[in-house]
Amino acid sequence: MEKAISTMRFYEEQMRIWDPLNECMGREELAMLQFTRLRDTLNRAYRNVPCYQNKFRSLGLVPEDIKGLSDLPLIPFTTKEDLRLNYPYGMFAVPLREVVRIHSSSGTTGKPTVVGYTRHDLNTWSELVARFMTAAGVTEDDIVHIAFGYGLFTGAFGLHYGAERIGASVIPMSSGNTDKQLMIMQDYRSTAVVCTPSYAMTMADRMEKLGIDPASLALKVGLFGAEPWSEEMRREIEQRLGIIATDNYGLSEVMGPGIAGECLHRCGMHIFEDHFIAEIIDPETGEVLPSGATGELVLTSITKEAFPMLRYRTRDITRLDYTPCACGRTHVRMKKTMGRSDDMLIIKGVNVFPTQIEEVLFQVEGCEPHYQLVIEREGTMDTLEVQVEVNEAIFFDEMKKQRAFVDLLEKRLFSALGVGARVKLVEPSSMPRHEGKAKRVIDRRHL
Amino acid sequence: MKVEQISIFIENKSGRLAEVTHVLGTAGVNIRALSLADTSDFGILRLIVDKTDQAKSALKAGGFTVSKTEVVAVEVPDRPLGLYGILEVLDRGKVNVEYMYAFVERCGGNAVIIFRFDNPEEAIRVLTANGVGVLAGERVYSM
Numbered sequence: 001m002e003k004a005i006s007t008m009r010f011y012e013e014q015m016r017i018w019d020p021l022n023e024c025m026g027r028e029e030l031a032m033l034q035f036t037r038l039r040d041t042l043n044r045a046y047r048n049v050p051c052y053q054n055k056f057r058s059l060g061l062v063p064e065d066i067k068g069l070s071d072l073p074l075i076p077f078t079t080k081e082d083l084r085l086n087y088p089y090g091m092f093a094v095p096l097r098e099v100v101r102i103h104s105s106s107g108t109t110g111k112p113t114v115v116g117y118t119r120h121d122l123n124t125w126s127e128l129v130a131r132f133m134t135a136a137g138v139t140e141d142d143i144v145h146i147a148f149g150y151g152l153f154t155g156a157f158g159l160h161y162g163a164e165r166i167g168a169s170v171i172p173m174s175s176g177n178t179d180k181q182l183m184i185m186q187d188y189r190s191t192a193v194v195c196t197p198s199y200a201m202t203m204a205d206r207m208e209k210l211g212i213d214p215a216s217l218a219l220k221v222g223l224f225g226a227e228p229w230s231e232e233m234r235r236e237i238e239q240r241l242g243i244i245a246t247d248n249y250g251l252s253e254v255m256g257p258g259i260a261g262e263c264l265h266r267c268g269m270h271i272f273e274d275h276f277i278a279e280i281i282d283p284e285t286g287e288v289l290p291s292g293a294t295g296e297l298v299l300t301s302i303t304k305e306a307f308p309m310l311r312y313r314t315r316d317i318t319r320l321d322y323t324p325c326a327c328g329r330t331h332v333r334m335k336k337t338m339g340r341s342d343d344m345l346i347i348k349g350v351n352v353f354p355t356q357i358e359e360v361l362f363q364v365e366g367c368e369p370h371y372q373l374v375i376e377r378e379g380t381m382d383t384l385e386v387q388v389e390v391n392e393a394i395f396f397d398e399m400k401k402q403r404a405f406v407d408l409l410e411k412r413l414f415s416a417l418g419v420g421a422r423v424k425l426v427e428p429s430s431m432p433r434h435e436g437k438a439k440r441v442i443d444r445r446h447l
Numbered sequence: 448m449k450v451e452q453i454s455i456f457i458e459n460k461s462g463r464l465a466e467v468t469h470v471l472g473t474a475g476v477n478i479r480a481l482s483l484a485d486t487s488d489f490g491i492l493r494l495i496v497d498k499t500d501q502a503k504s505a506l507k508a509g510g511f512t513v514s515k516t517e518v519v520a521v522e523v524p525d526r527p528l529g530l531y532g533i534l535e536v537l538d539r540g541k542v543n544v545e546y547m548y549a550f551v552e553r554c555g556g557n558a559v560i561i562f563r564f565d566n567p568e569e570a571i572r573v574l575t576a577n578g579v580g581v582l583a584g585e586r587v588y589s590m
Contacts, residue, residue: 390456390489391512392512392514395454395512396514397491397493397514398491398545398546399484399486399491402489403486424488425456425458425488425489427456427457427458427463427510427511427512428511429510
């Protein structure tokens with residue numbers, strides 16, 4: 001009985017909501033709030049950002065033409081290209097003297113994109129991160145170990161300030177040096193870890209090698225983001241680190257982490273709709289898709305001062321679920337991102353996402369996630385090769401068993417993808433290890 | 448009566464085999480017998496060495512995937528039909544051979560062949576019951 005009460009209390013505590021007034025707002029009230037805020041943002045953006053003004057003018061549009069939320073599709077999209085063209089400060093809607101923080105996107109290709117925050121923006125950001133951290137069960141009693149790289153990247157600072165807002169104890173560990181990460185986790189008794197899911201796997205690998213029992217750590221929850229990951233990978237991380245693994249979502253162009261996050265029901269990430277309006281579009285045509293459809297997420301920020309984003313094309317592929325969540329939050333949930341529309345591979349005309357391949361690999365006992373996809377074109381035919389690092393669990397002394405293993409993977413990949421893939425086993429550590437986002441795809445078709 | 452063998456996964460690219468022998472050599476390990484099974488992508492190198500555990504840890508530290516298996520070293524009369532006699536005994540005893548390879552050294556008047564069976568205990572029972580010599584591990588490592 002006592003145990004039942006303590007379990008109950010545990011769940012009640014875990015199910016806390018940081019800002020119930022806003023997170024559980026009625027949908028009608030929310031829509032009114034969204035429109036008021038959208039109108040303000042539109043006016044400010046139109047007045048202060050030449051890029052938005054030009055886009056509106058070229059369509060013969062003025063902010064007053066947007067008379068309700070249903071007029072949202074009239075507003076032109078903003079793309080990464082717009083941000084590049086206005087590098088570094090052209091998209092800022094306030095003078096630099098009001099900007100108190102500058103971050104940038106990872107900038108994997110070409111110039112990074114620069115984003116700014118006013119003091120008020122930083123406050124909003126901390127609040128929103130506090131929301132999803134609370135939703136994942138983090139409280140003021142937690143010791144939050146942040147293993148995202150500190151720097152221009154928004155991940156570490158976003159989580160850092162959110163965790164401090166909750167009142168948790170923050171360890172600003174930064175990324176890299178896995179052995180030291182583990183030592184600090186053991187000695188400081190970290191209870192929550194923040195990193196990319198692929199780095200969580202790297203830590204689990206290292207723990208196994210060093211013989212560290214996950215049960216000997218104080219970790220109970222992981223907050224993972226910054227890259228797409230599969231449900232299979234979640235299970236693997238939960239099992240190997242002995243924690244609850246939660247997903248959160250954000251992109252630096254729109255704010256950084258804190259745009260959406262999972263509650264403990266883990267049935268999608270609540271998008272904090274009192275600050276962002278979400279739409280799903282067809283990535284090819286740009287047309288808004290009906291509720292429930294899978295497509296590219298488009299976000300409009302409606303409270304940001306320094307760097308407002310109007311209908312920003314995130315390139316992330318997901319779908320939205322408006323059905324009520326058991327946690328009581330009324331905000332729409334987005335499914336785990338399947339990948340990016342610019343990451344989506346079209347192989348022999350079939351859409352393939354790296355996460356689909358990851359799912360297949362994880363279903364095989366002992367198969368670790370160290371894999372890479374190589375796409376080539378032989379004549380006019382695309383070929384997909386999945387390189388999988390061998391480890392002791394999938395290495396067989398007998399050739400026929402080793403071949404059978406490769407055949408099994410190929411068969412499963414074919415049924416999951418609908419397109420043939422060749423599996424190539426490679427030696428361990430053939431692939432670069434990542435402390436940030438994993439690079440899974442090598443597309444040699446355009447060389 | 449069983450002999451420990453180590454198997455190593457090797458990607459089919461130049462220099463990997465040399466790397467294995469270099470790692471073993473610098474760890475002071477001497478190779479007693481070897482076999483390489485290969486496909487176009489990868490190979491499985493199987494070795495009997497004088498110091499199995501040392502070899503295994505040196506290779507693992509060198510980043511190789513290694514596993515240890517038990518095989519049986521059988522004395523085979525070095526004359527025509529010598530190997531046939533042994534295989535015939537195994538066949539009659541319904542023992543299946545997974546793979547086999549020959550040892551570099553001879554043992555007295557006999558050649559030595561390494562067998563991998565799916566059921567090594569049963570194989571040893573059948574062989575010894577039929578008067579075929581099976582070598583002990585210690586004997587093989589120091590040949």
